[in-house]
Amino acid sequence: MVVAIDGPAASGKGTLSQRIADAFGFAHLDTGVLYRAVGVSVLRAGGDPADNTAAARAAYELHPEHPILQEVALRTDEAAQAASKVAAVPEVRAALLDFQRRFATHPPGGAPGAVLDGRDIGTVVCPDAQAKLFVTASVEVRAERRLKELQRRGIPAISSDVLEDMKARDARDSQRAVAPLRPAVDAFVLDTSALDADQVFSMAVAHIGSKTGLKPAA
Ligand SMILES: Nc1ncnc2c1ncn2[C@@H]1O[C@H](COP(=O)(O)OP(=O)(O)OP(=O)(O)O)[C@@H](O)[C@H]1O
């Protein structure tokens, strides 16, 4: 059983995916972490994330037990911007495909299903997923959510910079030639601009139930 959850930055797809995974006893893979790890690896090697050769090399070196995948450094805006540059390189996407598909078909810990969140899960990575959601919100709402998150974590940030960075990342992610950010034709599009996380969770559970017949445990 695979649940695919896609959407732009700070739309709430990671929060939703973890809750869905917990509720159904599924394993969760935040695929953005893989692209962030590749971007950070390139930066650390002194390279340019937009350089195809450097990005592809870093992607082929990544494996599920690589320690970089656990680093908090992946959560920075610098890592996010580098991720969206390496993500436009076709060889990088190809190198990360097996990793993601293997997680979907063989969820760790013998879990009965997997939730993958990203940009192209429903369109490219798992086109046969039993349930697909595309979680979105206006760019202003998403920037506000990210700003509050940064403030909560004690990271100084300027509202206008967060908004501009998000617009730049949205543009790169949706305009790239390979696997651009867009809803799968059979995805349930959930605009969360005016919904809190509990409302989003309830709507997602109802959609997954309608597609699979599954109900969350307890
Ligand atoms: N429905 C919601 N209403 C308000 N805030 C939300 C909602 N969903 C998530 N959030 C908050 O918004 C922020 C971004 O959420 P989250 O990290 O889940 O987004 P994301 O789409 O996974 O982002 P990214 O792609 O950058 O990893 C978090 O601080 C989260 O707590």
Ligand SMILES: Nc1ccn([C@@H]2O[C@H](COP(=O)(O)O)[C@@H](O)[C@H]2O)c(=O)n1
């Ligand atoms: N399936 C995916 C997942 C992510 N990306 C790229 O990585 C960047 C960071 O992702 P977050 O989910 O952690 O924000 C994102 O901006 C994309 O460029 C991707 O291409 N495909």
